[in-house]
Amino acid sequence: MQREINNQLQDRGIGTKAQQALKLQHEQNKLERKTKSREQREAEKERQYALRQEKKKAKHRGR
DSSP states (O other), X not given: OHHHXXXXXXXXXXXXXXXXXXXXXXHHHHHHHHHHHHHHHHHHHHHHHHHHHHHHHHHHHTO
């Protein structure tokens, strides 16, 4: 019985609605930041790849 009471007390989470709203906003910002950084990383990867391809072409152009 004591174990059930402890579990219920721990499942309550954050108390006020304002705190819950802040927590939700924080999580949304975190996800947004994560997707934005992933997109930037992919764009940089593509740019580097294009640069390498251009260098390859330039090397063969001289022959």
